[in-house]
Amino acid sequence: MYDAGKVILGIVVFLALVTFPLWYNLAGEASVTAPELEKAEGSQCVEDAEWMRGHHMDLLDDWRDEVVRDGERYFVGPDGQRMEKSLSNTCLSCHVNKDKFCDRCHNYMSVDPYCWDCHVIPKEVM
Amino acid sequence: MNLFFSLVVIAVLIALPWVLVGAAGLDYLFGVIVPYVALAVFVVGLLMRVLQWARLPVPFRTPTTCGQQKSLPWIKPSRLENPHSTLGVIGRMLLEVLFFRSLFRNTRSQLRDGSRLTYLADKWLWAGGLAFHWTFLIVVARHFRFFLEPVPWCVSVMEGLDSFFQIGLPIIYLTDVIIIAALTYLFFRRIVNPRLRYISLAGDYFPLLLLLGIAVSGVWMRYFDKTDIVGIKELSMGLVTLGPVVPEGIGVTFFIHLFLVSALLIYFPFSKLVHAGGVFFSPTRNLANNNRVKRHINPWDYPVKVHTYEEYEDEFRDVMKAAEMPLEKE
Numbered sequence: 151m152y153d154a155g156k157v158i159l160g161i162v163v164f165l166a167l168v169t170f171p172l173w174y175n176l177a178g179e180a181s182v183t184a185p186e187l188e189k190a191e192g193s194q195c196v197e198d199a200e201w202m203r204g205h206h207m208d209l210l211d212d213w214r215d216e217v218v219r220d221g222e223r224y225f226v227g228p229d230g231q232r233m234e235k236s237l238s239n240t241c242l243s244c245h246v247n248k249d250k251f252c253d254r255c256h257n258y259m260s261v262d263p264y265c266w267d268c269h270v271i272p273k274e275v276m
Numbered sequence: 277m278n279l280f281f282s283l284v285v286i287a288v289l290i291a292l293p294w295v296l297v298g299a300a301g302l303d304y305l306f307g308v309i310v311p312y313v314a315l316a317v318f319v320v321g322l323l324m325r326v327l328q329w330a331r332l333p334v335p336f337r338t339p340t341t342c343g344q345q346k347s348l349p350w351i352k353p354s355r356l357e358n359p360h361s362t363l364g365v366i367g368r369m370l371l372e373v374l375f376f377r378s379l380f381r382n383t384r385s386q387l388r389d390g391s392r393l394t395y396l397a398d399k400w401l402w403a404g405g406l407a408f409h410w411t412f413l414i415v416v417a418r419h420f421r422f423f424l425e426p427v428p429w430c431v432s433v434m435e436g437l438d439s440f441f442q443i444g445l446p447i448i449y450l451t452d453v454i455i456i457a458a459l460t461y462l463f464f465r466r467i468v469n470p471r472l473r474y475i476s477l478a479g480d481y482f483p484l485l486l487l488l489g490i491a492v493s494g495v496w497m498r499y500f501d502k503t504d505i506v507g508i509k510e511l512s513m514g515l516v517t518l519g520p521v522v523p524e525g526i527g528v529t530f531f532i533h534l535f536l537v538s539a540l541l542i543y544f545p546f547s548k549l550v551h552a553g554g555v556f557f558s559p560t561r562n563l564a565n566n567n568r569v570k571r572h573i574n575p576w577d578y579p580v581k582v583h584t585y586e587e588y589e590d591e592f593r594d595v596m597k598a599a600e601m602p603l604e605k606e
Contacts, residue, residue, distance in 0.1 A: 151327070151330045151331055152330060152331070152332070152333055152334065153330065154330070157326065157327075157330040160326070160556065161323060161326065164553075165319070171424055171516035171517075172516055172517065172518070174428075175423075175424065175513070175516060175517050176517070178424075182510070182513040182514065182517050182519070183510060183513075184507065184523070185506075200525075203506075204502025204503070204504070205502060207445045207446055208445065210445075211445040257426075258506060259421065259505055259506065260431060260432050260435065262435075262436065264442065
């Protein structure tokens with residue numbers, strides 16, 4: 151083999167990059183399984199859990215636009231109950247703990263939603 | 277025909293997981309076995325190609341010279357375009373690998389006023405290629421949020437910059453838009469230009485379509501047909517920590533995405549895509565142009581038995597003297 155030193159150095163760098171996730175996760179000793187979410191206090195969400203898992207951000211985005219731009223502050227839930235379109239007052243009244251609900255998945259997936267740029271977390275006010 | 281063949285292969289690659297996961301429920305095959313096999317083929321195949329290249333001797337310096345060679349002290353040498361030192365070669369390789377310096381020289385010939393041949397700078401291929409390669413790198417790096425727990429800060433920073441303009445929700449990644457635009461351009465470039473279409477092979481269309489399929493299926497999952505992203509991270513974390521699990525409820529789009537990526541990994545070492553490793557082995561780029569400074573001896577030169585003139589004269593001195601031939605030594 152010609153230029154063995156350089157070629158082997160390149161191969162070592164390549165293998166280190168490819169196997170990097172293995173070493174990193176072994177060294178970190180962090181749990182590799184999905185996070186547990188805290189049970190909600192209410193019995194009925196505005197949509198079913200399956201839909202909410204994928205689309206909660208769409209719902210919140212729509213709510214924000216409807217409330218802020220059109221002034222439509224209320225909606226009728228699936229059980230006929232009139233509710234306020236509000237992250238802090240409606241969502242977080244059942245999912246009381248942001249740390250144990252929102253943040254668990256967001257941290258696991260490295261998602262940094264900008265909700266809290268404007269909204270205050272209710273617990274912090276109290 | 278080449279285009280048609282590539283399209284059929286892509287359609288089959290998309291249909292396989294669609295049918296076999298969606299209808300036959302072969303989650304474990306497509307979620308665990310195929311990705312492991314693909315990664316093994318990618319790593320072993322690439323190493324074999326690299327070792328094969330490394331076994332070939334390059335006895336002479338054959339760099340393409342694109343500037344003034346190192347010469348007399350008062351003539352300014354072009355250190356990057358015609359490097360004479362290792363440092364210059366490293367600079368040249370960095371320019372080549374990171375910014376595609378040689379493609380930047382691309383020209384287009386054109387007849388003007390009927391008969392006058394002119395050459396024009398043509399930067400479109402360079403721009404499209406650069407846009408694709410860099411966004412692809414960023415997209416791959418962003419995917420490390422699925423492979424690392426906890427997610428390192430550099431990945432989060434990259435995501436933050438990539439979603440800088442906060443358009444839509446989930447926020448649209450700028451690289452998603454650029455990579456699809458670049459790949460679409462590179463693909464249609466081959467179809468629209470008749471001369472390019474004439475020289476394009478299945479091996480040119482297929483990788484572009486495959487990458488486009490990967491990008492579109494990824495975008496489709498993120499923005500349109502939502503999949504259980506937490507379940508996907510469980511699967512990917514299981515794969516990289518060698519304890520594979522396939523959680524329930526992952527949409528079939530994800531398996532199509534994963535299968536196309538696996539196909540790319542398997543295809544990589546045996547196709548033109550291997551230029552990722554090959555660029556480091558190109559003798560026209562990675563050698564210093566120092567032929568006039570240093571003697572490079574061919575390693576496979578046969579050891580020729582030489583008979584010098586001195587020895588010849590010693591052998592035939594008497595005969596030559598008798599014939600009155602001029603001698604160097606009396």
